[in-house]
Amino acid sequence: MIKRTNVKLMVLSIGLIISFLSHAEDGAYVIEAGHPSLKELLLPATPPSPTDNPWTQAKADLGKQLFFDPRMSGTGQVTCASCHFPERGWEDGLTTAVRFGGKVMQLASPTMINIGYNTIYMWDGRMPSLEKQAFVGQGIKADISAGMEELGVKEGRHIERIKMVKGYQTGFAKAFPQEPAETQISRETIAKAIAAFERTIISNNSPFDAWVKGDKNAMTAQQVNGLKVFVGKGNCVACHSGPNFTDNGFHNLGLKSFAAADHHKGRMTQKPTHPSTDGAFKTPTLRDIALRAPFFHDGSAKTLLEVVEHYDRGGDVKTNISPMMQGGLGLSKDEKLSLVAFMEALTSPVKPFVYPVLPQ
Amino acid sequence: MSKKTNILILCGTFILGCMLSIQSHAAEYTASQKDKKFNPEKLKIKVGDAVNFVNDDNTAHNVYSESATNHFELGMYRKGQARKVVFDKPGTVEVECLIHPGMKMTVEVSK
Numbered sequence: 261m262i263k264r265t266n267v268k269l270m271v272l273s274i275g276l277i278i279s280f281l282s283h284a285e286d287g288a289y290v291i292e293a294g295h296p297s298l299k300e301l302l303l304p305a306t307p308p309s310p311t312d313n314p315w316t317q318a319k320a321d322l323g324k325q326l327f328f329d330p331r332m333s334g335t336g337q338v339t340c341a342s343c344h345f346p347e348r349g350w351e352d353g354l355t356t357a358v359r360f361g362g363k364v365m366q367l368a369s370p371t372m373i374n375i376g377y378n379t380i381y382m383w384d385g386r387m388p389s390l391e392k393q394a395f396v397g398q399g400i401k402a403d404i405s406a407g408m409e410e411l412g413v414k415e416g417r418h419i420e421r422i423k424m425v426k427g428y429q430t431g432f433a434k435a436f437p438q439e440p441a442e443t444q445i446s447r448e449t450i451a452k453a454i455a456a457f458e459r460t461i462i463s464n465n466s467p468f469d470a471w472v473k474g475d476k477n478a479m480t481a482q483q484v485n486g487l488k489v490f491v492g493k494g495n496c497v498a499c500h501s502g503p504n505f506t507d508n509g510f511h512n513l514g515l516k517s518f519a520a521a522d523h524h525k526g527r528m529t530q531k532p533t534h535p536s537t538d539g540a541f542k543t544p545t546l547r548d549i550a551l552r553a554p555f556f557h558d559g560s561a562k563t564l565l566e567v568v569e570h571y572d573r574g575g576d577v578k579t580n581i582s583p584m585m586q587g588g589l590g591l592s593k594d595e596k597l598s599l600v601a602f603m604e605a606l607t608s609p610v611k612p613f614v615y616p617v618l619p620q
Numbered sequence: 621m622s623k624k625t626n627i628l629i630l631c632g633t634f635i636l637g638c639m640l641s642i643q644s645h646a647a648e649y650t651a652s653q654k655d656k657k658f659n660p661e662k663l664k665i666k667v668g669d670a671v672n673f674v675n676d677d678n679t680a681h682n683v684y685s686e687s688a689t690n691h692f693e694l695g696m697y698r699k700g701q702a703r704k705v706v707f708d709k710p711g712t713v714e715v716e717c718l719i720h721p722g723m724k725m726t727v728e729v730s731k
Contacts, residue, residue: 380721498679507656507679509720527718534693536682537718582719583680583696 289491291484294474302472303464303503307376313391313452315459318435323457325431325616326450331421334400334408335360340454342404343369346613349552350461355559359406366524368559373548376459377504383541383557384529385510390455398447419447427619463547463608464503471605479605486602489595494571496599498584505546505606511582512539514575517558526557538580550604564600572596648704651715651725652676653683658715658725667710667731674702682718689713689729 290297309315326332327340338360343352350372352358357365367383381387387396400408400415422428423445432444435453443449468487470478479487490496501507510527517523518539527537541557555561561570574588575581591599646668652659654676663671673683675697683703684693689711694703696719707713707729717723 385721495678501656501679507720508722509656509679509717511719531718533686534684534718536693536696540719583698 291488291491293471293476293478298472301503302469303374303377303462305464307374307459307462309376309456309459310389310391313455315456316435318431319453319456320460321457321616322428322431322435323453323455324460325428325618326422326454327457328616329422329618331425331618332398332404332418332450333360334405334411334413334417336421338404340397340404344372349373349548351552353553355554357403359403361407363406367557368554370544371548371552372458372461373463373552374504374545375461378506378545379508380542383524384526385542386530390458391451394451394454394458395447398450416447419445419450422450425619431619463606466547466608467605468602469608480601482598482601483605484602485594486598486600486605489591489599490602493595494589494591494599495584496571499543500546506543509543510537510540511543511584512541512580513556513570514577514581514585515539515556515558515560515570516576517560518577518579524557536580540580540582546603546606548607550607551610564603565596568596568599646670646706648672650674653681653717653723656717656720656723658723661725662728663725664728664730665707667708667729668706669729670704670706671727672702672704675699680719681723683715684718685713685715687711687713690727693718 330337330339343357344350345352352369356367357369370383381393387393396402400413432449436444436449439449467478499507499511525538527540531537555567561567572589572591575585648670649663649665650672652674673694675681677699680696680698682696685691689709690707690713692705710729710731713727715725715727
């Protein structure tokens with residue numbers, strides 16, 4: 261006859277074994293709504309700000325106006341939002357960007373969604389911060405003023421326009437009260453305000469987030485299966501990692517456009533002595549990806565299924581391709597559709613965007 | 621054997637002995653790549669020592685340095701693979717990953 265003490269010990273041992281098996285080992289995720297191993301995939305409520313540009317509502321409000329203000333451009337007709345539409349996933353819905361005047365660029369407009377959580381910026385990583393990007397982006401040769409230098413438009417003309425607007429004088433004084441009057445409206449303060457606004461463009465309450473927080477019904481069975489493929493057989497998490505689903509790294513995915521002699525060199529533009537970086541581009545976030553067709557840095561995939569098919573076959577152009585692409589994935593049709601469904605679950609509820617009233 | 625030959629043999633033996641002595645004192649260290657970080661992030665070694673860069677991560681890395689004293693690129697490799705670098709000059713070597721710019725470590729090489 262088994263003693264009561266022995267039975268208790270057996271039950272305790274079995275409980276401990278079950279607990280051990282269900283706990284994540286070596287960083288692996290346990291695919292269960294609310295499991296602690298998944299909590300690291302939740303974004304902080306707000307992105308960090310640098311110490312020399314602490315976030316304030318006044319800066320963000322000002323930055324929002326500047327982001328949508330055509331007076332910021334050389335022509336007076338282009339804004340940051342001309343390529344970053346709120347209603348197009350903060351991209352432009354085009355295969356690749358088209359500048360004012362009609363020049364078709366080699367790269368797609370990247371999203372602004374969750375950009376404040378990134379650590380390096382632009383497809384080739386040439387910008388170390390949002391402030392630097394917004395500073396350089398005001399240059400006469402930059403995108404929103406492209407072609408103006410040839411017409412004799414002077415560097416910094418937009419600052420003179422902004423300074424003349426009474427509403428901006430008030431706005432800059434409110435946003436930068438410590439700044440001396442003579443430098444309160446400058447290329448630098450404009451950049452800081454725009455960066456502060458960009459840090460408010462956040463997607464962090466998708467069905468996936470609700471499921472991670474414990475709502476078992478937030479994702480469908482197909483979406484949960486897609487998550488399993490994402491972290492398992494598909495190993496998408498190798499590059500689309502962390503709460504913003506990007507490693508901020510650079511990878512060559514073997515897209516067909518890489519075969520062109522004049523292909524964009526991507527990261528190699530910043531690391532010219534390292535040919536291994538030729539054709540490597542920054543991993544974008546997958547948050548709200550379903551709102552951001554077409555896909556890839558060259559816009560070559562029209563649907564998320566086309567994206568999955570690309571990875572499943574191991575890419576197209578094998579020269580310089582990432583080792584993570586080699587061999588393909590061997591996914592079944594169900595697994596591919598589940599992956600697509602999971603990516604759709606990364607979409608936060610879409611709210612109508614309120615455009616700013618521009619100061620006069 | 622002439623006196624000259626004996627001296628030559630002695631010198632050769634002495635030089636060979638020194639080389640073997642240096643080699644036998646050269647150490648090998650391990651720098652692991654895991655969770656897109658190096659471990660350790662700071663290493664102090666001596667001239668002639670080697671560092672074995674081991675990929676323990678679920679993604680490929682490409683370890684490199686553009687430091688004046690030790691300039692190298694190990695190429696992209698995946699989990700389970702390792703590549704070794706012998707540091708043969710003194711100085712501070714900044715090591716990074718070409719794929720993941722946030723991955724950095726420093727190797728201090730002393731004489």
